[in-house]
Every structure is written in structure tokens, then in C-alpha cells.
Amino acid sequence: MSKEEKFESAHQPAGGWGSVKAVTKILAQEKVLLQGGRVLMKQNKPDGFACVSCAWAKPAHPHPAEFCSNGAQATAWEITSKRVDPGFFQRHTATELESWTDHALEAEGRLTAPLRWDAASDKYLEVTWKQAFDEIGAELKKLAPKSSVFYTSGRASLETAYMFQLLARMYGCNNLPDSSNMCHESTSVALPETIGVPIGTVALDDFETTDCIFFFGQNVGTNSPRMLHQLQEARKRGVPVITFNPLRERGLVSFTNPQDPAQMLTADETGISTQYLQLKAGGDSAALMGLCKFLVEWDDAALRDGRARVLDARFIEQHAHGFEEFAAAARACSWESIERESGLDRGALELAAGAYANARAVIGVYGMGLTQHKKGVQNVQMLSNLLLLKGNIGKPGAGICPVRGHSNVQGQRTVGISEKPELVPLDKLEQQFGFKAPRDKGLATVDTCHGILDGSVRAFVSLGGNFVRAAPETDLLEPAWRRLRLSVQIATKLNRSHVLHGEVAYILPCLGRIEIDRQASGEQAVSVEDSTGCMHGSRGQVEPASPGLLSEPAIVAGIAQAALAPNPALDWQTWVGDYSLIRAEIARTWPEIFHDFEARMWKPGGFARPIAARQRIWKTPTGKATFVAPASLDENPDMPGRPDVLTLFTLRSDGQFNTTIYHNDDRFRGVYGTRRVLLMNPGDIQRLGFAEGDRVTAATLADDGVDRTVAGLRVTPYNVPQGCAAGYFPECNPLIPLWHHAEESMVPAAKAISITLSRTEAA
Template sequence: MPDSDSHPDLPKKSGPAGGWGSMRGINAVRATSHPDPAALETLRRQNKPGGFMCSSCAWPKPANYHPFEFCENGAKATLWESTRDRCRPEFWNDHTVEDLKSWTDHELEMTGRLTHPLRFDHDTGRYVAVSWEEAFQGIGAALADLPRDDVVFYSSGHAGLEASYLWALMARLYGNNNLPQSSNMCHETTSVGLKKVIGSSVGTVLWEDLEKTDCYFFFGQNPGTNSPRFLHPLKEAKDRGAKIVTFNPVKEQGLVSFVDPQNPIDMATGRETVISDQYHQLKGGTDIAAILGMCKAVVEADDAAIAAGKPAVIDWAFLEEHATGYREFIEQARAADWGAITGECGLTEGALRDAAQVYMEAERVIGVYGMGLTQHAHGSDNIGMLVNFLLLRGNIGREGAGCCPVRGHSNVQGQRTVGIAEKTKLVPFDKLRALFDFEPPEKDGTHIVDAAQGLLEGRIRATLCLGGNLLRALPERDRLEGAWAGQDVTVMISTKLNRTHLFPGKTAYILPCLSRSEKDEQATGNQYISVEDSFSMIHGSQGKQKPASDYLKSEMAIVAGLGQAITPEHPKRPWRAWTRDYALVRDLIEQTYPDDFRDFNGRLNTPGGFWRGNAAHRRVWNTESGRAEFTRPGKLNALSFDPEEGRFTLLTMRSNDQFNTTIYGYSDRFRGIEGTRDVLLMNESDMARQGLSHGDRVALVGDSGDGVERRLGGLEVIRFNLPEGTVGSYYPECNVLVPLDLHDGLSKTPGSKAVPVRIEKTPA
């Protein structure tokens, strides 16, 4: 548990990513989670053909796998779900939901795996066990008379393609397209922004490109914590002489140095691989300025080369054949003021020119990014600028080059592929009409930000969640908790207790499901499910562990049970048959999306997965113009305010002991933060200007200017290596400070990586 005392010795010195530190991190979670011994066999099979696909990140699963094809975070996720601890119905004899509101996220999950379907009893303030039949009938009756537009069907990125396909079908049969998904809060900027400029809503690279690239440019992505298996191809790239240039406000250890746990010599000697050749700590929210600076350096180098009669630096032939808007953007870069660029991002002109020089000397470049680029008020401009940068030298759609967004959840990308989408234009309704004999609703559904606003206004009356801890993950936590509990119906499909369960609606159910590592025995045997990774590869996954309870159902079976309860009966919608054999659902997916899922069942367990294709990888641009489109940013800073004295940009972060809203423990060893999450990381110069000392207690106060009071107190100031004007603290605790209307204009992704705040010192 966290220590309530001050921590004057923080941050502690951190070692390299990987190595024995990873082993100790895994062992710490193993010691506290009390996993079933079978979890060790699960880890051996993890991310291998015919095995179990990790429920953590969406990093690819290579055909030529390592003996241990899992990372620290993946091992923690598996051990955490494999716990022998159980949250049985008797738990509620001693606890009410009101009692549990004072518990931390970590304490709630430490109660163990949920074992029975539960209904909330408002008279006692407790959940009580019910049968599955009672649960399905109760939910069906509660939803029957609600206006269809008032009901939301949310999904996290965990469920497989089969359950996700039926979830989307169920929502449309019920009568709406209200299908927001966890990508709304993280990578929707990619789905919308990337689609606009290159015609692809996902990244363009394949595994083979990683093996052939000369250079990586990283923006706002932290492989050491969020996708540690990425560190292996990065090490291999460095071993063959490739360059890595990183832009991030935080010095993330995974992009500094790495000890390969798969290499006995490295483990025995502690030999480190230095990852980043250049590491640029720009101010939070200023990626547009930094990338424009590099583009300006490329344009100036090209102008000089042409004037001297030398070969061009820019790939003009590529631009003339494949791009539009490039001349206007190049002129904007040429005219941009170096003083404005450097003043905004906090990097020197020389640093940006050095980075651009690496880019110009590399034949093949991959641009990698994460939520540090997407979760901004102008995140789409960030994506557009990165694409501009790559396009200048033809680094999209050829071997060893491309755009590489790294997704943070195991199937968040795949769920979109099979129809979980609030926008009707993304769904082949003609196929659905023919397959299921109904008229799909034509009205666009609700994005999660709009759904949250609807909750605050009382318009949303029911929310069904396929996984996740939505109330904890959303902005405006304090305001939304009361609104959530005011709904007519709340339904949560979950493996463990979480904070969203503590705000039940008038009719409320928790439906416990199998984890991905557990056997899913149906009438035709132990079932496979399928997932899509960040590289658009489809993989089969089969669990082998004994289920945590005989009363658990799979996500597929739960979705089918709900579908039967809330949609009209029809011979073309055999929910029970689909549950008996998941291959039947894969046949439906293939019929709905034949180009992506040709011979789905036949290719399900292809080593390394099978590729569903990507037009932009082949330089086919499915944009409005039919070409790759350059964009012109309207500003240099992703925030919508001008910095002023006493105002800071808050960067929300995840710790090394965390996956999304799941908190495994209180060790963020890469940042040297131990025993607490209640910290504010701050530059020493900023501390001095604010009259603060290391160890002082402060509160963060939202400063968006909308008149709503937002406050997070009890934070300890920690002296930390951050750019001036940028402060850091942890997600999801800081969600209380994020306004709903602080989001990207194109995708509505919340701007959680650049939140305007002020700091108030707490009286001693």
C-alpha cells in the first residue's frame, strides 16, 4: 500500500529498461496477485501461434518468436487476471458501495476475480448474486421501453473480434449506432486524422519494415512502459547501425537504454544498449512547432542543394506523383520564424537542425507515436505534421518506412475493423441488411465525449459496457460520478471490481466474464477468439487455464445472452448457435468484410498473424483527393491558450505499475517514484518561481476558463527533469482536471496530455 509519509528521497535513481529490473517488477506483482500456478504455463504460450494473445498492448506477435514472447507489462496483466483471490457474493455481506468509495483503484482490484453475476439492491446498498437468466431478463425488461437514442453500448479494447462484431450488431438491432469505444479517448485522433491525410485509419508499417529501417523518429510514445516488446526491434536496429531520434517532454527510460532479458550475456553483465541517439525534451503540447522546425530545416537544405546544383533533398518526384498541398506547406515552412518555433517548443534551432540532419541522411524512416501526440486539443494537427514530415522524403508506402502509431490496448484497433463505430459511413449496411434481415438505423451514434455530456445533461439513460472502467477513464470524473448513478440502467461486463461499479444506476448489473487466458468451453469445444494488432495482423487466441469460477461466461456468451434478451427473435439471428461455435461468427465477419477477412477460419492461426491489408502501404491514397494530403497548421502549440505567469501545462502519465486504469502497485521505477501516486513532477526553476520546495504539498486547479471548478489536492511536489512550464502527474487520478470540451476538433479525443492548470500550495 502507498506510504502516507513524505518522500524526500524521491525520485530514486532508475536503471535501464528490461534486465533484472523487469524481473523484479514481474515478481513484485506475482507476490501480491497470488496467481494460479497455471499462469506460468500461460506465459510460456503467450503471444505464440496457437496460444494466448496478451490482453495488454497491441504490439505485433512475430512469426519467429522468442522463447519468452511477453514483456513486463504483459506478464503483469496475465498474473493479475490469474489471481487465486476471489470476490464472491459473500464479500457484499460486509461492504456497501458507499463504504467502497473510499478505497483506491488498487484496493478494489485486490479483492480478486468476480465469480457470480450481480444485481444492485438499492434497499441495502449492496450487490446480490443472481442467475444468468435473471440478469439477462432483467436487463432486457429495463431496456425495452427506453428511447433508443438514450442508450449507449460502450466497449473497451479487450473483447475479441467475434464478441465485438455481435456487440455492434446487437446495438443496431436494438435501434442505434451509439457505439463509442476506448479509442475515443486515446487513438481516435489516428483513426480520423490519419484517414484524412493518407486515407488509412491505421499505421502503414509491417514487421518486415522494422527490420529494414535506417531510422526511427519517436513522438510521445514510451515503449519501456507501454509496449516493452518494441524494445527488441529497437535494440536490433541499433545493433545494425540505425539511428533513433526522440521527442518527449519526459526522459523515458525505455528510450534511453535497454538490457535485453532474452540475452544471457546482457543479463549477466548488465550490458546496456543506448536507444536514442538524440533525445529532445520539448515543452508539453508543442510537437507542431518542433516538427515544423525540422521541416523548415529540410526545406532550407533542399533550397541550398538546388541552388548549388546538387541533388535535391526533398523527394520531388514522389510529391508530384502522390501528394497534394505540398507546395503551400513548403512555402509555410520556408517562411516560418525560427524564433517563434524555438520559443514555443523550448528547443534550440541547432537541436532541431541536428534532428533534421539525421532524417535527411536516412534512406528509410519510420515515424512512431503514441498518445503523447494524439491526446491534445489539436491532436489532428500533430498527426498531420508528422505525416508532412514523412512525406517530404517519400517515407510512407515503401520498404522500411512509414507511419507507426502504437496502440495501447490489445484489440482496440480490431473492434473498429468489425463494426464498432458510431459513424454510419464506416459500416457496410448493405451487407448487414442481407445477412440479418433488418434495416440498420441511419443516424450517426454518439462519441464518448458526447455521451458523457449527455450524461451530465440527463439525456443518456442507460450505458452497457463491454469491459473497461469507463467512469474512471473519462474526463470530468467528479461531475460524472453523480450523473452516472442517475441512469435508469447500467450494465458492466467485468473480470474484477472497479470504481465504475460503485455508482450503480436504478437498475444495475455486473456480469463477470472469463479472462482471455481461461478455457472457453462451448458445445463444440474450447473456442478460439481473434484479435488485431497495431500492424493490422489478425491472430487467433485460445485460453487453457481453468476458469476462476464455474459461474463465469465468456464475453461472446454474455453478448449473445444480452442480444437474445433485448432484440427481436429472428431465424437469421441464432444467438445460441453463435455461442456454441465461434467459427460461425467468423464466417459472418468474412461475409461482412470480405476484403479484410478472406478465408478467416482457414488463416486464423497463421504464425505471425494474417494481414488484412492497407492501401496506403501500397501508395494507394483513399483520401478525398486521391493523393496524400499535406496540411498547414494554424498554430504551433496544441493548447488553446497563451502561456502566462503561474499557468502550467499538465502532462498526465501512466506508471510502470499500471495498465490503463488498472493499478498493479505503487512502483514507477523508471521515473524513480516509489510508494505513492500522489505526486506532482516539476522543474526546479518552476518550483523556485512558485515559491515551492521539494516535498511541499500542493493542489492542482483546472484553469480552462469555463467557470467550472476542478481541483486535485494532496499532491507532493517532486523535483523532476521536465521542461519549464510543463508539470506531470498520474492518470486516471488527474482526469478530474480534464474538461470535456478540451478535445481535438476533428476526433474529439480528450486533450489529456496538455491540460491547463495552476498550482496552489497547501498550508502546512
């Protein structure tokens, strides 16, 4: 173990002095201590800027400090005083930079000038913006449109995303994969079938009136810490919080509110979960079936005995389809299979089902712990089934609540970022802009990876993100990435997808959302959509990192003008001069959502998009809310288990956001100075013949001729269910086969990977 590495038992609550220390440390590290403190007071405020990390809702009446330690880290990371200017690339070749860690690359600071990779020197050299746009346009014109991909990370504004999807479609393809394909696409596929909308139904106000909250696979302490305010208030009212998660995450155990002087001075903690069920990785459908089975059988007994019904019979009769088939499946499902697949005993499930049965209004919260599975779509539909049994969709204090990750990942889908043409009003776009939109299905993330591997994808234009690190099958994808003819990265900071590059490669540095964006008509504002379907305006607060930066809309416009024929119905540069013109076109495309866009975008708390299921209007194939019986409770049928096999699930630390690594510490899990760890059940460590501190190589159990390994992981005892292990994303991504994805949504199944372990040979 190196001197920097440290491992200890973690018992601290989420929030508290640990969060205060983390915020202070990152502001000092990025040398923006005074400026950062001022800027943070504008974060998630109606007259300020929308956080660039998570997409949790922005309240109409914000706290004095409406940010969390993770959001503060993201802000400090963006407004850092550190710079990566062209001189940096004179000192470092791309090959050398490949050996740097994710953290080291981004920690160098903000990019300042457009760059082109030079094959002769293996260095990125400064070019003019005109040179960059002209050559990118010329390269795109040489390629077949279907061989080009336009990727978005989830951080871009509504305005930029709208422009980007127009660029792709006017170019001639629907190849618009995005970060949703890697996380919540299972939601977008599951919910339209069950409740008729692709997003959640919960509004922020529902947390004030709910009387029970169920959590599935969502780590609030690191992924959306501001939600802890709603959970703390609910717990003060005595609302039970029932959690299903393989790890006991600190944010779902206890919370000390940094904005509560009494709690901070007394080290008082608010307990969050009233029952915590540590199910096996991949056991969610089985656990949910257990809850539903109790409810159905209790209701059967109540009918027989002439007692009050347990289920909401009126709701089911008036609003539901498929109940009898689902109820029959629940009755027929054996407790042996439920307990085996979930890893939970019947008594624990009965206690949770009792809390649900006794509640008037229940919120079901979930994250990627449900979606990133082979049965990810089924998992989401099973949670929907549970909520429908008691009419917990479309009433105050109740609903389904998928917690999105990146700050506008939901919003970019709303304005046309989708590989599925049937989800986009193409007729309307054709009418507005006088072009013929492609109608064939485009490439999603997994399709794109296949295309990069087989050479059918020739160009990759990325609006943010770090695709190579975020995607599965890393060890196959990286060498194939170099065979791309064109790679274009619109970014604020350097990352691995940049240094690997294609044959022709550009890095185009853009303004960050927190920076003041001055255009021809003056300072501009942008907009985003949060996890609850509310739209918010966002204004930059600090001076740009470099006078040479362009805004994201300006860069998209520059590529469009160079790659596309002139269009009399669309003046890209006029749009760049005044973003309100873009919003006016968005409102023309989706008037039911964005009418009076300009006036409403500054409404405190945002303005809500219409969500039919909130009014119990079911835009499903059946015209009603639909129960869907599960096909199987077995999460990993294509990865059969053996006694020496563990089920690995990947996770994020409190020192990262997606592929961005702010530091190598994870204070909530007691891991410091490294990310090369494997968290294991102590019984499994002993059973498999290892000891704490051993270095092991994890290998994926798959019979397809591909060697998938990650070496040098430190065996670390942790409270993990037997037969399971946890490792960090993206370090463990090489273990995810490209074919190991959710059956309907193709989301990589990063939460249940069958692995074996061997000792890592010393170097």
C-alpha cells in the first residue's frame, strides 16, 4: 500500500463538517476561494445559474446556500484559475498524455484555444476557429452521413442541444446517442408502456405531502445530495423511508444539515432510512415481486374475509389494464425464488410491504441501480407495478421518481436529442426549416461502439463528455477509436477521449455555463430541464477562462455552416447573436411544453412540462396504466454462476461526477488515495482464499473469446452482500461486455457483472 492510500471504517453522516471541509478544500485547490464563495451563492437560484453537475430540482424558495459539496466541486472545477494553453501541448505529446490518469488530465485546468492533432509531432497545435470549422466541414462532406455520430453528454443547454440535433438531421442522420443511453434509457423505454410518459411524475412539492418513500438503487449522498433536504423534512414529519440497496450508503443512513447551526454545533444527525434492505446486486425485480406478492395476497384475504381492501380497487378498475395477469403472476411466484434471487428473507420484505400497505401516498425513487441491468426495463416496470397497486401515480404526495444524473440530460431529450425518429416531431422540423429529415433509426451508444469497432462509424462529434471512458468494452474500444477518420471534441477540459484521437482530431474549447456569454445582442442566458420536468433559466456569473473561447451554440453553428448547404430558413449566426431566437423556435416545435418560453424561464422553481400521468391521463398502447408481469426474476441468465464467481456492480465515489474525478478519496466509504479497490464481503474474502490488501485481477466470466480483465485491485473488506463485490466506474468498465446490456433499452448492465478473481502478478 502506498503512503497516500488509507482505508478506514466510515461512519460519518452525509453533509456536516465533512461537506464543509470538502467545499473549502476544492475552492482552495482550484485557487478560487473568494470568487468561488461568491459564485456558489448564485448556484441553483432563480437569478443565478443552474448547477453543472446533477439534475435535481431547483426549489422556488431556495436555501441560502442551494448547493451541495458535489455541486461545489463541479463549480470550482469549472471556474478554476488553472489553464491548459497551447504551450501545454508543446511540452506533452498525445502518447505521453495517454499515460495520465483521468484526474490528472482534467486537473490541469481549462482549455483556452482551438487545437488540431498533428501526426508528425504527435502534439495538438493551435489553429484558428475558421481553420477548424473549414476542415471539420470538409471532412464531414466526404463521409456518408450514416457513418457520422453526434454525441451529447447531458450538460449542454436546451438551446445548444436543439441546434445540435438540427445539425445532425440536416446533415442526414439520426445518429444522436447521448449519456441517457448509458443510464436512464431503461426509464425511457419502460414508463411509456406502463404510464404513458418517458419521465417521472413526482414534483418537488410531493415530498411535502408524501407519507412513505421507497428508494431503489439510488445513492442520494453522492449523486443528488440536495435531495437530502427533502428527505430530512420528511423524516421530521415521521415519514418512513424504506431503502433497497446492496451497500449501506451514508446519505441513506444519516444526514447532518450544514445549514442547520444547531445540528452542526451538536453533531446531531437525522436518520434517513427507517428500514434498510441490502439486496443482492440484480435482485431488484425479485424484491419488488415479493412486495407485490404480499400486497396481492393480503388483498385476496381481505376480500375473502369481507374486510377493507388493501389495494386501490377503484383506481385499478377505472385506470388500470393487465392487473389480473400480473396478480396471477405474483400469486404463482414462489417465496423460494424471491428469496434466492433478491438475497432478502421473507420477513424483511413483509415489514417493507406493511409500511407500503399502510401509507396513503408513496413516492418510489430510483437510480441506475435499477436501470443498468439486463432486466433494467423490467426493474422499472416492477416499481411501476408496485405503485399502481395502490394508485400511487397521479395523486399528491405520490409518484415515480427517476433521479437523473447530468444537469440537462433529460432536457436534451426533450428538445430532440434521440436516435429514435418516432420520438421527435420531424414533420414540424421540416416545416420550420425546409429540409427533408432522415426517418431511419439512428445509432445509440451500444450501436455506436459496435460501429467504432467494425469501422462503419468514421466520424465522432462530441458535445461534451468522455465517451471512451464512459462506454463499456474499454480495452477493445480504445484501439478502435484511433481508426476513426474524424474526432471532434467540444469541451472545457482535457480528457482521455481527446488524447486518444482519430486520424483527424480537433479539440474545440467552449465557454462553461457559469461564464458570462456575450454575443451580438448582449449577455445571453440559457435553459435546462431538471429531473422533475421543470425548465429553468441560467445566467453566467464569471468572466470567460480565455478570450479565445466560443460558446457551445457558436461552435455548433460554425460546424453547421461549414458542413451544410446554406438554408434560407435558418441563419445560424443570427441565432448565435441572440439565443432568444433559438428558444422561439423550440417553442414553435413543442408549443405544448415551451409556449411563452422567454417569459416563463425565470419563474422561481421553473415551469413544469405537461406530464399526462400526473392527471391520470394514460398515453399508453392500452389507453390505461398498464401492469406488466416480469418475464423472469433471474438477472444474469447469460452469465451462469459458480461458487468462485462474484457479481460485480460499479459505483461512483463522492470525489467524482460521472467520468470527472475531482480527487481520489471516497470519505463515505473510508477509501483514500486510490480508486483501484474491490469492496468485498469478509466471508467471500476468506472463502476465496484472499486477505485484506491482496492485489487481485478481476476477469469477466464470458465464453466469447474476449479477455476482459482489470488488474491491481486491492481487496478491501466491506459490508457487501455475500456473493457480490463493488468497484469504481469508470475503472471497471473494461469488464463490461458490449453485449451485456438491458434487453430492451441497451443500457450497459454495469450493476451486475459476473467476475472471477486471481492474484495479480507483481510487476
